[in-house]
Structure formats: C-alpha cells, structure tokens
Amino acid sequence: MLTISQVSKRTGLTPYTLRYYEKIGVLPESNRSDGGARIYTEEEVSFIHFLNRLKQLGMSLDEMKEYFCDGCVLEKVQQGEDIEDTLNKRIDILIKHLAELETKKQELEYTISLTKDKLAIYHHLSK
Amino acid sequence: MLTISQVSKRTGLTPYTLRYYEKIGVLPESNRSDGGARIYTEEEVSFIHFLNRLKQLGMSLDEMKEYFCDGCVLEKVQQGEDIEDTLNKRIDILIKHLAELETKKQELEYTISLTKDKLAIYHHLSK
DNA sequence: GTACAAGTTAGAGTCGACTAGAAGTCAAGA
DNA sequence: TCTTGACTTCTAGTCGACTCTAACTTGTAC
Known part of the structure; x- marks a missing residue:
C-alpha cells in the first residue's frame, strides 16, 4: 500500500x-x-x-484509456461481469495495439538504417 | 521544384x-x-x-532542430565551411541519436513482449 | 491543543504543436 | 483590365498534456 x-x-x-x-x-x-x-x-x-x-x-492519453479498460478487465472478470463479451473485446483491442507496435518497430528499424547510412556518408566525408 | x-x-x-x-x-x-x-x-x-x-x-520539434543542422551539413560542406569541425559535430549528434533509437527499439521490444504475455493470459481466460 | 507535513478539490495558467483568420501580393485566363 | 486561385505575412485561437495556486482536511509529534 x-x-x-x-x-x-x-x-x-x-x-x-x-x-x-x-x-x-x-x-x-x-x-x-x-x-x-x-x-x-x-x-x-x-x-x-x-x-x-x-x-x-x-x-496519446486518449489511446491509453483503452489500455485502462484493458488494465481493469481482470477485476471485472472477478466481479462476474459478462466474461465472454468483455474479454473478447479486450483481446481485440490488444491484438490491434500489438499490430500497431509491430508496425512501429518496423518503422523504427527503417529509421535506424537510414541514420546508419547517413553516418556512413559523413564518416566517408570526414576522412 | x-x-x-x-x-x-x-x-x-x-x-x-x-x-x-x-x-x-x-x-x-x-x-x-x-x-x-x-x-x-x-x-x-x-x-x-x-x-x-x-x-x-x-x-519533439526541438530535438528535430538538431536533425535540421544535420540535414544541411552537406550544403555547408559544399560551401567550404570548417569541414572538420562541422562534420565531426554532426557525426557526434548522429551517433547520439542512433543510440537513442536503439534504446527505443529495446523498449519497444519489451513492450511488445509484455503485450503478448497479457494476450496469452486473456486467451487462456476466455476459453 | 497546536504546529506541521502531506494529502484533498476546483479551477486557472503554461507550454508545445499546430490551426485558422485577416489582409495583402502575384500570375494566369476571360 | 478584372477576377480567381494560390500563395504571402502576421497574429490570434485551439487542443492536449500537464503544472500550479488557493483553500481546505487529516494524521502525527511535541
């Protein structure tokens, strides 16, 4: 506490x-x-x-609100709410977010490779 | 144009x-x-x-300003400015940013694994 | 019992990142 | 020449995400 x-x-x-x-x-x-x-x-x-x-x-904070819904799903399940519905909705949200994270990862990897390319060019120029 | x-x-x-x-x-x-x-x-x-x-x-836009400095370094070099200094500074900035991007990538991978874990728990609950 | 630290709410202020409005300039077509 | 559309600058407004202030309550230590 x-x-x-x-x-x-x-x-x-x-x-x-x-x-x-x-x-x-x-x-x-x-x-x-x-x-x-x-x-x-x-x-x-x-x-x-x-x-x-x-x-x-x-x-954004708005997007995070969905995660809050996700964050409290275990309590809801324990309180005996419409388990099937609630859980399936949350699973959908998580799958969607996971896809976004994977996309972000790919973009990040691309940006890293662009940055490395730049660095190689500058190293070449500086010697 | x-x-x-x-x-x-x-x-x-x-x-x-x-x-x-x-x-x-x-x-x-x-x-x-x-x-x-x-x-x-x-x-x-x-x-x-x-x-x-x-x-x-x-x-942030403030951080991006450094990238602008980076973005125009080729022109500066062509204009015959202090090549050694300018270029070395920019290389330092790029190396720093690259390190940040790599850190971000690791965090992203960790977040993805956390999300996958959650998903597995919910899948387990829903069946 | 009184001082003080750490908590509370409601509401105002700040800051970064746009976004829009007003008023004016410029180039091309009827 | 006049209109139309796309640009220009300057300034003000909006929105998300805090951040702070003021006034108040609570719990502990002396």
Whole structure:
C-alpha cells in the first residue's frame, strides 16, 4: 500500500500528473484511506510503468484509456461481469495495439538504417 | 521544384505546418520563386519524410532542430565551411541519436513482449 | 491543543504543436 | 483590365498534456 508521493517517486510522474490521469480516466479511481487519501497497490505501479512505456513510444492519453479498460478487465472478470463479451473485446483491442507496435518497430528499424547510412556518408566525408 | 501545396500532399503536413516548421527552425529557409512563393526540392521532401518518422517515434520539434543542422551539413560542406569541425559535430549528434533509437527499439521490444504475455493470459481466460 | 507535513478539490495558467483568420501580393485566363 | 486561385505575412485561437495556486482536511509529534 503506497501513498501518491511514493508512487510519484517510483514512476517519475508527479502527484499532479497522477491525479490528472485519474481525473481524465487514464487511471482507474484509486482506493482511499479512511482520511480520503489515495492508496496504490504494486499492481497499479506496474500498470503506470507500462503506460509510461507507451507514452515514450508516442501514444496519446486518449489511446491509453483503452489500455485502462484493458488494465481493469481482470477485476471485472472477478466481479462476474459478462466474461465472454468483455474479454473478447479486450483481446481485440490488444491484438490491434500489438499490430500497431509491430508496425512501429518496423518503422523504427527503417529509421535506424537510414541514420546508419547517413553516418556512413559523413564518416566517408570526414576522412 | 515543388510548391507548398504539392509538398503538403506528398508529406501529409499542411501548408500551415510547413511554414510553422520553417519559422521555428525545424526546416531550413526555403528558396523562393520570383514572386516570393516557397519552392521545394525532392531532397527537402525526403528530409520532411524523415522528420515525420522521427515525430511518429515521439521526437519533439526541438530535438528535430538538431536533425535540421544535420540535414544541411552537406550544403555547408559544399560551401567550404570548417569541414572538420562541422562534420565531426554532426557525426557526434548522429551517433547520439542512433543510440537513442536503439534504446527505443529495446523498449519497444519489451513492450511488445509484455503485450503478448497479457494476450496469452486473456486467451487462456476466455476459453 | 497546536504546529506541521502531506494529502484533498476546483479551477486557472503554461507550454508545445499546430490551426485558422485577416489582409495583402502575384500570375494566369476571360 | 478584372477576377480567381494560390500563395504571402502576421497574429490570434485551439487542443492536449500537464503544472500550479488557493483553500481546505487529516494524521502525527511535541
């Protein structure tokens, strides 16, 4: 059980940003202490790390909301919601995202090869 | 020799954006026609395509400015500027960027594997 | 019981990256 | 010559993603 400032230190996101993410629905509503302060679990921290990776790769917060839906699917399943439907929808979303990531990887590899080509040209010029 | 709207169609950037990029120094100052209209070369178009790739990968316009410096180094060399210095600086910048791209690639691969793991779990749950 | 650190909300401000509007210039065709 | 369309600059507005302020509450230490 972690406070917002502990999560801030671990994830590199400020408390402002963590509250903002919750407000706009990128993160689920946190559990609260008796006094009303947010408390986080280790799982939430690792989910935030996952979102950070996606942000680094250029994903928008709107797109990440879909991942939040994905992130809370296990709870929903445990609460006995329409397992078939919910799960199949989430699987579709994940497959779509996976395809995007693979495309991004290919583009990245192409950009790396372009950059290497440039570097070779400059090395050739400089000697 | 291309007009701004032709470059817009080819690159997917609006004329507004092309002028904006020039204004803030992401693109070099374009050559002009007698009437004062911007004219672009094929090389500039392919440089813009390259910048688009970097944008897709989450690079900021500020970071891209360094690439502009890189993009115009060949001209500078042709104009007989301090070849050794300029070129070596640019080579350093390219090496740095290449390292960043490689890091990004590793992160992307890790994210892909995480996503695949999730997918496997959901597939297991849904059957 | 009072001070103080760390949390809370609502709402305003900032910054990067566009995006659009207004007003004017230029070249080509009726 | 006049209109039309595509360009020009300058300036202002928008939008996403934070970031901060103000005013308030809670929990602990003295």
